[in-house]
Amino acid sequence: QPSSSNAKSTPKSSEKPKIALVMKSLANEFFSTMADGAKQYQSQNAQQFELVVNGIKDERDLARQSAIVDEMIAAKVQAIVIAPADSKALVPVLRRAKQAGLVVVNIDNKLDDEILNAESLSVPFVGPNNLLGAKSVGEHLAKSLKPGDQVAVLEGIRTSFNATQRRLGFEQAMKDAGIQIVDSQSANWETNQANSIAASMLNAHPDLKAILAANDSMALGAIAAIKAANKTDTVQVVGFDNISAAQQAIGQGKMLATADQHGDQLAIFGIQLAMKLLQDPNTLLEDRQTPVDLITSGNVAK
Amino acid sequence: MKDKAVSSNRAIRQTLATYGGLMAAIVVLAAFFGMFAKNFLTTTTLLTMANSIPDVTVVAVGMTLVLIAGGIDLSVGSVLALSACLLGWLMVDQKLPLWLASSGAIALGACCGGLNGWLSASFRIPAFIVTLGMLEIARGGAYWITDSNTKYVGSSLGWFSDPIAPWGVSASFLIAVSIVLLGQWLLHQTVLGRTAVAIGTNAESVRMAGIRTTRPMVTLYAICGGLCGLAGLMQSSRLSTVDPNSGVGMELSAIAACVIGGTSLRGGHGSVIRTFFGVLVISILQTGLAQLGASDPIKRIVTGGVIILAVLLDSLRKRSAV
Amino acid sequence: MKDKAVSSNRAIRQTLATYGGLMAAIVVLAAFFGMFAKNFLTTTTLLTMANSIPDVTVVAVGMTLVLIAGGIDLSVGSVLALSACLLGWLMVDQKLPLWLASSGAIALGACCGGLNGWLSASFRIPAFIVTLGMLEIARGGAYWITDSNTKYVGSSLGWFSDPIAPWGVSASFLIAVSIVLLGQWLLHQTVLGRTAVAIGTNAESVRMAGIRTTRPMVTLYAICGGLCGLAGLMQSSRLSTVDPNSGVGMELSAIAACVIGGTSLRGGHGSVIRTFFGVLVISILQTGLAQLGASDPIKRIVTGGVIILAVLLDSLRKRSAV
Amino acid sequence: MLKLDALTKDFATRAVDQVCLEFAPGQVHALLGANGAGKSTLCKMIAGLIQPTHGTMVLAGKDYSPKNKRQAQRGGIQLVQQELNVLPTLNLAENLFLSDLPNRWGILSRRAMHRRASEILSEFGLGHLDPRCPASSLGVGQQQLLEIAANSWQPTQVLILDEPTAALSTPESQRLFEKIDRWRNQGVAILYISHRLAEVQTLADRISILRDGKLQGTWPRGELQQHDIVAQMTMPASPAMSASPAMPASPAMPASPAMPASPALCVEQFALRPKVRNVSFSLRAGEILGIAGLVGSGRTELLRAIFGADRATGGSLRLAGNVPRPSFRSPNEAVRAGLVMISEDRKADGLLLTESIAENIQLPMLDRPGLAGFGLVRAGHARRVAETYLQDLAIRCDSTDQSVGTLSGGNQQKVVLAKWLERDGNVFLLDEPTRGIDVAARERVHDVIRKLAKAGKGILLVSSDLDELVGLCDSIGVMSNGRWTATFSGPNYDTQAILQAMFAGYSEP
Numbered sequence A: 001q002p003s004s005s006n007a008k009s010t011p012k013s014s015e016k017p018k019i020a021l022v023m024k025s026l027a028n029e030f031f032s033t034m035a036d037g038a039k040q041y042q043s044q045n046a047q048q049f050e051l052v053v054n055g056i057k058d059e060r061d062l063a064r065q066s067a068i069v070d071e072m073i074a075a076k077v078q079a080i081v082i083a084p085a086d087s088k089a090l091v092p093v094l095r096r097a098k099q100a101g102l103v104v105v106n107i108d109n110k111l112d113d114e115i116l117n118a119e120s121l122s123v124p125f126v127g128p129n130n131l132l133g134a135k136s137v138g139e140h141l142a143k144s145l146k147p148g149d150q151v152a153v154l155e156g157i158r159t160s161f162n163a164t165q166r167r168l169g170f171e172q173a174m175k176d177a178g179i180q181i182v183d184s185q186s187a188n189w190e191t192n193q194a195n196s197i198a199a200s201m202l203n204a205h206p207d208l209k210a211i212l213a214a215n216d217s218m219a220l221g222a223i224a225a226i227k228a229a230n231k232t233d234t235v236q237v238v239g240f241d242n243i244s245a246a247q248q249a250i251g252q253g254k255m256l257a258t259a260d261q262h263g264d265q266l267a268i269f270g271i272q273l274a275m276k277l278l279q280d281p282n283t284l285l286e287d288r289q290t291p292v293d294l295i296t297s298g299n300v301a302k
Numbered sequence B, C: 001m002k003d004k005a006v007s008s009n010r011a012i013r014q015t016l017a018t019y020g021g022l023m024a025a026i027v028v029l030a031a032f033f034g035m036f037a038k039n040f041l042t043t044t045t046l047l048t049m050a051n052s053i054p055d056v057t058v059v060a061v062g063m064t065l066v067l068i069a070g071g072i073d074l075s076v077g078s079v080l081a082l083s084a085c086l087l088g089w090l091m092v093d094q095k096l097p098l099w100l101a102s103s104g105a106i107a108l109g110a111c112c113g114g115l116n117g118w119l120s121a122s123f124r125i126p127a128f129i130v131t132l133g134m135l136e137i138a139r140g141g142a143y144w145i146t147d148s149n150t151k152y153v154g155s156s157l158g159w160f161s162d163p164i165a166p167w168g169v170s171a172s173f174l175i176a177v178s179i180v181l182l183g184q185w186l187l188h189q190t191v192l193g194r195t196a197v198a199i200g201t202n203a204e205s206v207r208m209a210g211i212r213t214t215r216p217m218v219t220l221y222a223i224c225g226g227l228c229g230l231a232g233l234m235q236s237s238r239l240s241t242v243d244p245n246s247g248v249g250m251e252l253s254a255i256a257a258c259v260i261g262g263t264s265l266r267g268g269h270g271s272v273i274r275t276f277f278g279v280l281v282i283s284i285l286q287t288g289l290a291q292l293g294a295s296d297p298i299k300r301i302v303t304g305g306v307i308i309l310a311v312l313l314d315s316l317r318k319r320s321a322v
Numbered sequence D: 001m002l003k004l005d006a007l008t009k010d011f012a013t014r015a016v017d018q019v020c021l022e023f024a025p026g027q028v029h030a031l032l033g034a035n036g037a038g039k040s041t042l043c044k045m046i047a048g049l050i051q052p053t054h055g056t057m058v059l060a061g062k063d064y065s066p067k068n069k070r071q072a073q074r075g076g077i078q079l080v081q082q083e084l085n086v087l088p089t090l091n092l093a094e095n096l097f098l099s100d101l102p103n104r105w106g107i108l109s110r111r112a113m114h115r116r117a118s119e120i121l122s123e124f125g126l127g128h129l130d131p132r133c134p135a136s137s138l139g140v141g142q143q144q145l146l147e148i149a150a151n152s153w154q155p156t157q158v159l160i161l162d163e164p165t166a167a168l169s170t171p172e173s174q175r176l177f178e179k180i181d182r183w184r185n186q187g188v189a190i191l192y193i194s195h196r197l198a199e200v201q202t203l204a205d206r207i208s209i210l211r212d213g214k215l216q217g218t219w220p221r222g223e224l225q226q227h228d229i230v231a232q233m234t235m236p237a238s239p240a241m242s243a244s245p246a247m248p249a250s251p252a253m254p255a256s257p258a259m260p261a262s263p264a265l266c267v268e269q270f271a272l273r274p275k276v277r278n279v280s281f282s283l284r285a286g287e288i289l290g291i292a293g294l295v296g297s298g299r300t301e302l303l304r305a306i307f308g309a310d311r312a313t314g315g316s317l318r319l320a321g322n323v324p325r326p327s328f329r330s331p332n333e334a335v336r337a338g339l340v341m342i343s344e345d346r347k348a349d350g351l352l353l354t355e356s357i358a359e360n361i362q363l364p365m366l367d368r369p370g371l372a373g374f375g376l377v378r379a380g381h382a383r384r385v386a387e388t389y390l391q392d393l394a395i396r397c398d399s400t401d402q403s404v405g406t407l408s409g410g411n412q413q414k415v416v417l418a419k420w421l422e423r424d425g426n427v428f429l430l431d432e433p434t435r436g437i438d439v440a441a442r443e444r445v446h447d448v449i450r451k452l453a454k455a456g457k458g459i460l461l462v463s464s465d466l467d468e469l470v471g472l473c474d475s476i477g478v479m480s481n482g483r484w485t486a487t488f489s490g491p492n493y494d495t496q497a498i499l500q501a502m503f504a505g506y507s508e509p
Ligand SMILES: Nc1ncnc2c1ncn2[C@@H]1O[C@H](COP(=O)(O)OP(=O)(O)OP(=O)(O)O)[C@@H](O)[C@H]1O
Pocket: D011, D012, D014, D015, D033, D034, D035, D036, D037, D038, D039, D040, D041, D042, D082, D396, D397, D398, D406, D407, D408, D409, D410, D411, D436, D438
């Protein structure tokens, strides 16, 4: 069993520990910010640990992400900080990692408690609450709308946990404000798809007052669709993630609000927790919620 | 000798034989969505659709040319992204004027395409592999240029995709349509086009006839790449954004448009105009389903079914006509 | 008449000629990563790799058969997902025993494949379109069955992908290897295999020889679909989860493995064993780059470059050998 | 003009061996040899399609070593290949001018091109065709003419014709000979390859003979008799040929006088519009029925329709002892009903060019239950079967594993024959079965056909070689413009009347 042979090789205090940061996708600004943050932190603390950063091509490729975890086990890293692409499918491989004596920290997207129990595994989580974040964005939007107004939602990839959380957050906020969601479709996180779907939504529902996008890339697509339909003044857009292009759009008044999960800090929190666990394996495993901030024209970085 | 009347009659019949099946498919689809989706058969919707297809159309034209010559280009989506990213970088970070930046982007696309063509034609490596490699490389390049960030380019490109006042269609759309016509003309009236058909039919025979095949192949791939660059420009202008992730999976939709239009993957057969009809079929389907607000599983299943059905009907009709 | 020695010598030379180029590519890659990535050339890494390739391998075997017969199957990834989702539903929601559920999943895959084959062969619709349609339909079906959720199936499937005690490789891996061998045998020793090669070489000659072409095509596609089902089983067992998004983009990696292994997209040529080497090339590359922790742009660019290079070298070597 | 010095080409074995030859302007130089002797290989080297292993060529006093066909063309050397290279998706004009499409800045000058194409086509007897129609609508004979036209309309110094008449019938060949005469008078050096000795003897100024790649010698016109030539081509010959019993002493021995009366195949009012119109005939078991006709007369289409390769548009057929039935829907049905068809275009629908000889011979057997047990192929068995045909038909090759595409043209044709002989049936439809087969082997094939007839098979034989039909058939039907215009019964035929009947259909409305 590989686990037993590996268990021996866990932290030798003489050697710098090697930490693997496994992310969903490096192709996305949110995650590249996260990776950059982690790398910067590592270069500031170069004598304390080594860092390997890996992501997958496509956020949906669970098999590849799970293989990466396996490969990291084989590469004999001491800790894995992971932003799982799926809250269920990654649990078994993380159990293997733990059995191999690795420290595992979960960031960004919380692993499913039920499955963790089923696999009798406990993994500390560091990350934001997407539902609350989306809700606060929605509430901000609701302030500029009247009850009974029509809005539409652009969802992320349906299977993704974050996509569901954000959709639920939007829905709760709209329900609380008595605003009607007339259409809700998935644009798979993509700008171009969001653009064509938003255009269709605008055509199908001429009275639409706002579009809530589950990430900023889709929000940008929606903004372009609104502009093409000549409805810039009547239809508002909110997003999520606070990518730089969205900041510009907010600055120019084309977008109402977005949410900042402090991606660059997220990985650092995860790494710090992993370091703490490596130094003292008996640290209490406690989830840590990171802040989600509402970004509007009032506080957007210029 | 009933001359004119007969010949115009024949021309109409021939046009119907060539485009009839696809046109019927388009009409049926449009009628269906017109009935069930709110506000589908309105000018706004049609114009929205027209203004959203230029990029795919232009890429599909390039793909048709390559397919007819017996090649394939999987890298279209990535090259589109790479060109767009270069455009963004040149405009935003280097502050180059628009015309220079866009020529740069199109030229980069043409280079990527030309490289594809050169590698596959002169070393006889399957185009599938070369362009798959280019798919990865160009995507990597796009991430590298933009540092994986979406970049907002603002409205300096906007005129390109803004509706032109009296008609409501954008410059992009008009350009795309002229490229379709130009592509059809290239295919039928130029040496390059006929050579492409010949190579796609039987490259070995063409080589035996003493004709160089590398140069035309490089040219065709370069045209395809250049068109991807142009499509990148169109997309960036429409979205006011350059996005290193744009065009993911576009190779499949472009090839699908070509094949729906009757272009053979084995080369030698195809028509650019029919490819355009293929693009229309796909885009009506997508827009219609989005306006219906269909759920994702249903969207998928219907799209798949209709694509098969359209080609099935076209092939049955052709068989019964012969 | 120096008999034995000469003939065994020739056999070795022939094996080298067939597999030499790919084996060299694999060795070079492994040596490179062994040098630069710590812990790459360890049993653990190799076993990890071995246990992560069974699904791709099995799919690539099916793809090879279809490609050799002149077809193509773009729906492999979706069919994999659909089968896996059915498996999950049967096991978790219907509480069927494992063997029944997995037979059901594999059978569903085979049906999807058979449908692909039947539509494309008997109505002469391009396989590209039929399977593209199936790609959408099967994916839609997968979402529909699972309601777009991943489903945890627990460890009842685990034995399938858990390392077997003394060797450290999983049952999946052993099954995948036997399927590779079986596939090669099928291709060379059975009527179906020879018919597939013949159809891929010249379908018209086969038809004129009085041989039916529809039935073998349906069988081949069904085999491919069934193998996708099996791959779905393997993947679900490895992840303890069924995921309606699994296998996205798998068609490209499977075809890439085939083409790296020398299978022609125009049909008639190919070898299952060489496809397996193709799978190895890709997987070593992926693992090595991951262990190096290369950045995403670099990963992309290197992957693309190496894929092209591997095929380029193989083709140069072959040319110089002839 | 062109001089070859010790020209040699090695494949797995040596195909052309130290050949020294000289071609003079204004002369027709015939090159003869058995199938696989190396004629086509020699031509390909001269035309730059392949490079010699060693040896040199001198063209008009200068060293000449073309790297590709383009260079050869620049040197004034043109080759009409034995295999058809017409591109079906292009139209006739484009096929004609493919290597040099008339254009201005890359844009085709269509009108000029079509005008010029019409002229050239009519020079080669294809004047009735529209240069804008796709080449896919041509039959093999017409394709052959197109191919000749495409490679010879430009002025040349050396013109190589590799079996140009193999798919042409007598009148078309005659027209080609006139053309050759004209070239000769213009001072073109012509290298002419054919297996039809009669035409060689009337046409050639000099005759060279190749055997196993070695030049046997060159003789001026009239010095060699037919049997001398055959002897030079084959005498100590390849072991395969000398091993089997000698060629039949008396070639023309029309079949047994007493015909069994039972019909093997009756065809009623068969039609495949617009190429075949209301054809009816009946074929007795044991009978060899020949079909003569011009290129494009619809013989191939008739056979294809009977075989179910194309769906007939009307008519019925009746097989021995059965009730009349509509035409077959697929070749598969036809084969299972006991029909067998050797098709005309071996490259397009006869062979699997990249597959081995054994594989090709085995092909029609693949779905025959019992022969391939439990769905497994028996490679050893297939190879043994193939080997017996290597002997019987004198197929020249390295081994049964050689891929068919690398065989010489005549040997490819023999593989097609072997494949169907192995499959066997009651009615044989043979479309140009001896196309490209050398004199000696042709006798062998004729013997095989006679043997089949003796065994009670019905044989429908389409051939463009009237002599072959006359020597072999019990009766000859003539097709003209898609109609069955006459039937003659043997053994003594009036060839003049047959030729007349070949034209009959075109004068009618
Ligand atoms: N590419 C090749 N690879 C291997 N062997 C070849 C190749 N091309 C030709 N040969 C061999 O060279 C020999 C000569 O072939 P060639 O085509 O020159 O014969 P030929 O005299 O033209 O015969 P035919 O009268 O049948 O046309 C044959 O034995 C053939 O098998």
